[in-house]
Amino acid sequence: FVFTHLPRATSIEQIEALLPWNVNLDNLVVN
Structure with missing residues (x-):
């Protein structure tokens, strides 16, 4: 998951x- 900086x-x-x-x-996930 791209939002690793956010709390799980x-x-x-x-x-x-x-x-x-x-x-x-x-688009962000694909890239």
Whole structure:
């Protein structure tokens, strides 16, 4: 998972809520 700097307890929903660019998550994961 790319967000290694975040606590493991952080859920995907919390991350998406924090990131306004969450629409690009797929691109980041692929790259």
